[in-house]
Amino acid sequence: MYVCSCFGVTEAQVRQHAADGACTPRQIASASKAGTDCGGCVRRIQALLGRGTCPRRELIDRHAPALEQLDDAA
Template sequence: MYVCSCHALTHNHIEAEIAAGARCTREISAACRAGTDCGGCVRNISAILRAARQSETIELETAV
């Protein structure tokens, strides 16, 4: 599914940027331009970031 239709970026593109170290919407925008045109996808990018943070927290808690 497309997250940023202006730059034809999918959910997988955004997750790849997070896996590469992006931790905020600005870092994702700098890396792949998502959210830099109309801005309509910024909320979706933020939601993907939140989900990734929650997933990391759950993984850390179960590892301890």
């Protein structure tokens, strides 16, 4: 099912980007362009992401370099 009809981004693609570490609508937008045109899909993306944990956010909260730490953990 399409989440973003402007760029043809599916729910499965959003879930894959989330599994790859994107945990905010802005990060999903960076990975797929979803939400960057009309913005009508942003709430759906937020709903798909839920309120789960975000590895990068947790690192930032600890004042650790988020990108380096996440790449090392992978």
